[in-house]
Amino acid sequence: MNLFFNQETKLIRGCKANDRHAQEGLYKLYYAEMLRICFRYVKSDVLAYDALSMGFLKVFQNIEMFDPKKGAFGAWIRTVMVRSCIDLGRREARFKEIDSNDNEIDEVFIEPSVLDKLFVEDLLNLVRLLPTATQLVFNLSVVEGYHHKEIGVQLGISESTSRWHLSEAKKQLRLMINTSIIDKPTGHKHKL
Structure with a gap:
């Protein structure tokens, strides 16, 4: 043992x-x-x-x-x-019911050179900038691996609202990554 x-x-x-x-x-x-x-x-x-x-x-x-x-x-x-x-x-958080259509998800491309400059601390800081409700759904889905039905039960929201928040989190994070990390110098300890 x-x-x-x-x-x-x-x-x-x-x-x-x-x-x-x-x-x-x-x-x-x-x-x-x-x-x-x-x-x-x-x-x-x-x-x-x-x-x-x-x-x-x-x-x-x-x-x-x-x-x-x-x-x-x-x-x-x-x-x-x-x-x-x-x-x-x-x-x-302030949740409001949102009817989400999975086909509406906006994809924002991230340059590979930008990802080379991204560190764990940077990503954590960006996730913390998301609205509280969106941050909760993002963490439960992406980090913990919960399905939208489970997230809905835990947070008292519909599955479509959960899907919308996840889509919104991904969209906002992509935009933040593209705009804020491009010129960031390297040197952090925990590179992704």
Whole structure:
């Protein structure tokens, strides 16, 4: 058995027993990974930290519900964090019903030379510039792999509204990439 799994199992047992040291250990173990998820879903660093705190509170309050037979703890905590971000984003977002036609999707071409200059941090910053509702749908669809029906259920919107927001996100991101990254110098650490 690997060391990480043993440590995680011990911390989960301690958290179920309401041991503060185990809670602190679990928090430290998953802090960085969960914060990255929160940064992807919300508009500002302040909201990301709010979502992280809200998520860990839910984790500690509901840790008894985690069942290792149903899946890995990492996947469970990730789901809790994503839902916390969605809850926070739903309060920020203003969804309006939109009837989308898949044939209406506007494709904007991105020059390959532009993509060579694009970095992970750049893309994250551009996604955070999207309107809140559009950002939520983009993350749930592209990053998490949810289908429009599932997104609609989670956000309380129709499938066509979800499709419209995804199309709008892609269109806006392409335009932002084409206009803002063309002359950007290289030098970031995490190139895509």
